[in-house]
Structure formats: structure tokens, C-alpha cells
Amino acid sequence: MIRTLTLLIALSCIAAPAAAQKGGDAMRGPTAILDEAKPPELGNAENRDLRRKRSYPMQPPTIPHKIDNYQVDLNNNKCLSCHSRRRTEESQAPMVSVTHYMDRDGNFLAEISPRRYFCDACHVVQTEGKPLVENTFQDVDALLSKGRSAQKSGKKK
Amino acid sequence: MIRFVKRFWRVLNSRSRHFTLGFLLSAGFVAGIIFWGGFNTAMELTNTETFCTGCHEMRENVFVELQGTIHFTNRSGVRAKCSDCHVPHNWTHKMARKIQASKEVWGKIFGTISTREKFVEKRLELAHREWARMKANNSLECRNCHEFEYMDFTRQSKRAADMHSTVLAKGEKTCIDCHKGIAHRLPDMAGVE
Numbered sequence: 001m002i003r004t005l006t007l008l009i010a011l012s013c014i015a016a017p018a019a020a021q022k023g024g025d026a027m028r029g030p031t032a033i034l035d036e037a038k039p040p041e042l043g044n045a046e047n048r049d050l051r052r053k054r055s056y057p058m059q060p061p062t063i064p065h066k067i068d069n070y071q072v073d074l075n076n077n078k079c080l081s082c083h084s085r086r087r088t089e090e091s092q093a094p095m096v097s098v099t100h101y102m103d104r105d106g107n108f109l110a111e112i113s114p115r116r117y118f119c120d121a122c123h124v125v126q127t128e129g130k131p132l133v134e135n136t137f138q139d140v141d142a143l144l145s146k147g148r149s150a151q152k153s154g155k156k157k
Numbered sequence: 158m159i160r161f162v163k164r165f166w167r168v169l170n171s172r173s174r175h176f177t178l179g180f181l182l183s184a185g186f187v188a189g190i191i192f193w194g195g196f197n198t199a200m201e202l203t204n205t206e207t208f209c210t211g212c213h214e215m216r217e218n219v220f221v222e223l224q225g226t227i228h229f230t231n232r233s234g235v236r237a238k239c240s241d242c243h244v245p246h247n248w249t250h251k252m253a254r255k256i257q258a259s260k261e262v263w264g265k266i267f268g269t270i271s272t273r274e275k276f277v278e279k280r281l282e283l284a285h286r287e288w289a290r291m292k293a294n295n296s297l298e299c300r301n302c303h304e305f306e307y308m309d310f311t312r313q314s315k316r317a318a319d320m321h322s323t324v325l326a327k328g329e330k331t332c333i334d335c336h337k338g339i340a341h342r343l344p345d346m347a348g349v350e
Contacts (some may be wrong), residue, residue, distance in 0.1 A: 056189040065314060069226055071338055076346040078338075092319070 039103070043127030053093075056140060060122035061094075067125055074117060079119045080112065200255065204240035215239075215268050222341045229340075242298045242340065243287070250294075281344040288333055296332035303332070 020044040030035040043068045052062050070078035082091035085101075101109050158330060175180060202208060209217040220239075223229050245251050263269075265339065270276040270283075291298065310318040317325040324330040 047314050065316065069339070071343055073342075074345070076338065076343040081335075089317075095317070 006048075011134070040129075043129045045125035045127055051146065055137065063123050065125070072120065077119070079113075084112070102127045188335075199250070203255070204244055206238045209239040212265060214276065218270075218273070218276050226340050237302070237340075240294050241301070245294070245297060246301055277344075282350075284337075284344050287350075288337065291333035292331060299332040312324070329340070 028037055042155050043052060045068070046064065047066045049064050051064055054061060067079070080096070081087060082093040083096050085095055087093070088095045096112065096116075098108075100112055103109060104115065200242075210220050223239075229322055230244075244254050268275075305321075308321060310322050313321065320335065325332075337346075337349075
């Protein structure tokens with residue numbers, strides 16, 4: 001028993017680095033542990049100020065402009081200089097949604113709720129980058145119409 | 158002491174016995190150039206980045222913050238150094254600002270912002286002073302490079318063009334009203350608009 005165990009441990013010790021060498025880490029890719037991976041090129045954030053379609057109704061809208069060096073911390077929230085309730089008339093920017101003024105129990109607050117304060121936890125800029133993995137996402141409308149047409153053809157039969 | 162001053166005055170007041178008027182004139186002219194040039198060179202020296210970052214107060218707080226911003230790191234390699242934004246370029250105003258800035262020597266000696274904590278605490282007051290200065294001179298230091306007359310709105314993003322062609326064009330707002338904290342981190346902005 002002990003002999004088999006030691007054999008197993010010894011085997012795993014040999015096998016583990018080999019697995020890592022093959023690129024066990026999806027983020028690292030096939031780069032060996034001791035080599036430095038070449039980082040992908042940085043994309044320039046789109047800055048067209050055109051609102052994008054949301055992929056599903058609850059999706060946090062993506063940011064259609066650059067946010068380089070926007071300070072969002074304890075001292076200041078740069079996003080709110082335009083998107084807060086008081087500033088939208090001046091800026092003509094969309095106001096942060098009312099849900100952001102609610103605490104977790106659904107009570108409305110006068111200010112942005114602390115749990116919604118860090119905008120870029122959900123809202124992000126977009127670049128022209130190529131997707132790293134294939135995206136098979138289907139819009140819910142597409143799924144519904146597919147379902148409906150399947151139903152119809154089923155009835156016909 | 159008084160006797161010395163009197164004697165000095167007598168020498169100054171006496172007529173030149175050895176030098177010609179022409180020599181005195183030209184020597185005075187050359188000396189004037191040297192002194193004036195030297196004065197301005199020394200003044201320019203206090204406008205360099207090396208001079209500003211010579212003290213740890215600037216080097217470890219505001220200078221570090223500047224380094225990540227567009228005014229320090231950018232694609233075209235144009236850089237704004239401290240004095241480009243904080244010292245007027247025109248001579249008279251520069252002199253006035255330099256005289257005001259002599260208070261910073263006092264601050265340095267007595268360690269007004271000698272630690273990070275002291276700096277953070279005093280930061281809002283310092284920032285207010287700069288904002289007020291920029292507001293009063295219609296953001297002159299911004300406009301030394303970003304001249305409104307030269308702006309091409311079609312090359313700006315839509316929201317930038319919208320703002321610049323309305324409130325800035327009408328003079329309702331000046332650069333610093335919207336562009337606070339572009340080169341340094343902002344202090345607690347509660348109550349500041």
C-alpha cells in the first residue's frame with residue numbers, strides 16, 4: 001500500500017510540471033513557466049458616443065466613450081460628473097438608472113448607493129479586439145422566434 | 158557704520174576722473190545684459206522639472222500622479238512640465254507668481270506638507286488655490302497650448318464638441334470648470350462643483 005502511494009506521488013511529481021509546460025493555464029497559453037508571454041496589443045477604446053444595443057434587457061450598458069484616467073475612488077467619481085441626477089441636464093448624458101439609488105432592500109436613497117458606486121465593475125468600454133473564444137450567444141428574441149417556428153412546424157405535422 | 162555709508166555715498170556721488178563717458182555707458186550696457194540675462198536664466202532654472210522635483214513633497218506626490226496622465230505619457234511625445242501649467246508664461250505675471258511662490262520656501266522649511274498624511278490633509282486647500290487661479294485668468298495656462306480659436310470640433314468626440322461649442326464658446330465656463338484633476342488625483346470633492 002505504502003509502496004503504491006509513494007509511486008503515485010513520485011509519478012505525479014514528474015507529471016505535474018510536464019502538464020504545466022503544455023500550458024495548463026488558459027490565460028498564459030503555451031508559454032513555459034520561465035518564459036515571459038508577449039502581452040496582446042492594447043486596443044483603443046471606442047469613442048463614438050453612440051449607444052449600443054444591449055444583448056439582454058438587464059445587461060449593464062457598455063460605455064461608448066473613453067474613460068482613460070477617470071478617477072473613481074473615495075474622493076471622487078468622475079463618471080458622476082456627467083451621469084448623476086443633478087448633472088444630466090447640463091451634460092445631456094443618460095442618468096444612472098434608478099436602481100443605483102436603491103439599497104439592497106429596495107429603499108431609495110438620495111445619493112448613489114455605495115454598492116453601485118464603482119461603475120466599471122459592470123460598465124465597460126469596448127474595443128475592436130478579436131474575441132479570444134468563439135461566442136455562441138443568441139439573442140433571446142432569436143431563441144423565441146426559433147421556438148415559435150418549431151412549434152408551428154410541429155403543429156403542421 | 159554711518160561714516161562708511163557717507164564715504165560710499167561720496168564716492169558714488171563724485172565725478173568719474175579716470176573713465177570716459179563712452180566707456181561707462183558701454184560697460185553699463187554690457188553689465189546690464191549680463192545681469193538681466195543672468196536673472197532670467199536663474200528664473201528659468203526654477204521653472205525646470207528637475208528643480209520642481211528636487212523636493213520630495215513634489216516628487217513623491219504630485220509628480221508621481223502626473224506620470225500616468227496624458228500630459229506626461231502620450232503617443233506624440235509632447236509633454237507638459239510643471240511650470241507649463243503652474244507658472245504664467247508672460248513675464249509680468251510670471252514675476253508675480255514667483256513672488257507668491259516664495260511662500261512655498263516657507264512651507265518647505267517648516268515642513269507644511271512634509272509627510273504624505275500632511276499633504277493629503279492639505280490637498281483640498283492647495284487644489285482650491287490652483288482652481289481659483291485658473292478660474293481667475295480664464296484657464297490661461299491651458300490655453301497656452303489648447304487655444305480655443307484653433308480647435309477643430311469635427312476632430313473632437315461628439316460630447317467634447319457639444320460642450321466646447323456651447324458653454325466654452327459662450328464663455329460661460331472655462332477649461333478648469335470641467336477639467337479638474339486631469340493631471341493630478343483629486344482630493345475629496347464632496348461639496349466642490
